[in-house]
Amino acid sequence: MEAKLQRFSVPEFCWYNDFMKIGIIGLPNSGKTTVFNALTRGEAPTEAYSSGRMEVHTAVVHVPDERVDRLAAMYRPKKVTYATVQYTDIAGLARGMGEAGGLSGALLNEISQNDALLHVVRAFTDPNVLHPEGDVDPARDIQIMETELLLNDMTIITNRLERIASRLGKGGDPKERQALAEEKALLERLLAALEEEIPVREVELSPEEEKFLRGFALLSQKPLLILLNIDDDADERVAEEYQDIVKGEHVAVAALRGKLEAELAQMEPEEAREFLAEFDIPEPGLSRIIRLSYKLLRVHSFFTVGEDEVRAWTIPVGATAVEAAAAIHTDLARGFIRAEVVRFEDLMDAGSMAEARKRGTLRLEGKDYVVQDGDIVHIRFAL
Ligand SMILES: Nc1nc2c(ncn2[C@@H]2O[C@H](COP(=O)(O)OP(=O)(O)O)[C@@H](O)[C@H]2O)c(=O)[nH]1
Ligand SMILES: [Mg+2]
Structure with missing residues (x-):
């Protein structure tokens, strides 16, 4: 079913x-x-x-x-967006x-x-x-x-x-x-x-x-x-x-x-x-x-990372995971399932996303999670 x-x-x-x-x-x-x-x-x-x-x-x-610079150094993406x-x-x-x-x-x-x-x-x-x-x-x-x-x-x-x-x-x-x-x-x-x-x-x-x-x-x-x-x-x-x-x-x-x-x-x-x-x-x-x-302006940034792009996104302080998803694309909000989240410092400590996952610092969060300044976020969604 x-x-x-x-x-x-x-x-x-x-x-x-x-x-x-x-x-x-x-x-x-x-x-x-x-x-x-x-x-x-x-x-x-x-x-x-x-x-x-x-x-x-x-x-x-x-x-x-500086966090964007360091993420860019880690991922060497085609594009960096501040x-x-x-x-x-x-x-x-x-x-x-x-x-x-x-x-x-x-x-x-x-x-x-x-x-x-x-x-x-x-x-x-x-x-x-x-x-x-x-x-x-x-x-x-x-x-x-x-x-x-x-x-x-x-x-x-x-x-x-x-x-x-x-x-x-x-x-x-x-x-x-x-x-x-x-x-x-x-x-x-x-x-x-x-x-x-x-x-x-x-x-x-x-x-x-x-x-x-x-x-x-x-x-x-x-x-x-x-x-x-x-x-x-x-x-x-x-x-x-x-x-x-x-x-x-x-x-x-x-x-x-x-x-x-x-x-x-x-x-x-x-x-x-x-x-x-x-x-x-x-x-x-x-x-x-x-x-x-x-x-x-009472806003702050979360980041998305990958080989194509490292990017800072602007959201109001207090915005939730589903609202952060909407900042990226309305489809990500509509079909939101979960957000994978890791703090910037934790990713830097781990050295890679895989290691952060192993250490448990990469978390799964629901739509009401309040996104923190510097969070690295990956939205899982289905339409
Ligand atoms: N010495 C000094 N002159 C300045 C400074 N800022 C602006 N000025 C000068 O003050 C004048 C007016 O500056 P402007 O930026 O056009 O002022 P606005 O009318 O507020 O846009 C210009 O001749 C500037 O070169 C500063 O920090 N120090
Ligand atoms: Mg002027």
Whole structure:
């Protein structure tokens, strides 16, 4: 008798397959384009004076991961695929843009399409580069941007609440009224938080509420990486002094020597090594910042291995084996039977998959297994 195969529904976040998007924001002349060029090894023109036009540059970059390198060395596959993130350089946000009806439509649209925001804050001293606020003061600029994000969201929510009030005033279908009342309660809760200067990213929300709010594209809901753009000879540890300006679980503060890193990104490996030695820098800051922005997205990687391809896949932290299968292909989720899983360290210790199997560190897991960062996963499935 043939056992009946269980069919699993396909989770809805197969889009994680796609890269996560990070929008670079910041005051004019803070070094957004410079940092973008450094992160993406790009050559977008930087300007000492802001042009005022809206220009948007986009690039997809690999998330450097030593584990992928080591798996590739073990399997010598035809193809190696790293996790990726996309950076977008969005031209100038200035103080006061969040008031009076919110940010301009085009700018807001660009920013709101991202999964996280990277705020470049001017901390370099160069007197030849104008600062829109007159002087260099990273703490003030961090606060200005946070306030802009909060004001933007307050405007969006207030407008929506007005529309809900007018709809509720007109009677109508009880079911629809119930949904509107629930939405109103949620938005009022958020508005109360925003008025206390608590960003949406720090408000506790159920998964349903979070999903519902996605449509609003609230800027203060997005994870935030505050990146101090420091002088070539400054110390990265200066970031520690700014940890407490915007508190929260979904915020990180780091520092990068933007100009130096942008120059470094353009060099040949040999030249770059000499350059690093000259400035006494142990490793380029780029890898660190890319990894940090990836982590802030509340995602992590599992790996698939084989002679054809060694590959890192991006899934949300907490995703299960069947959801990981869906990230690879919807068929793998639908026909999911079991996942063979081994931790990266255990595979490295064993030296081969066969040895890991012998040692019992290669496990069989069911669909509800929560995949861990660095797991090597093979999905058994049947359609
Ligand atoms: N000295 C120094 N100059 C920088 C740094 N980052 C950017 N700049 C300069 O500041 C100006 C504005 O930089 P840009 O990246 O265009 O700023 P954006 O307006 O935020 O995109 C340019 O002249 C850059 O060369 C840095 O880390 N150090
Ligand atoms: Mg720019």
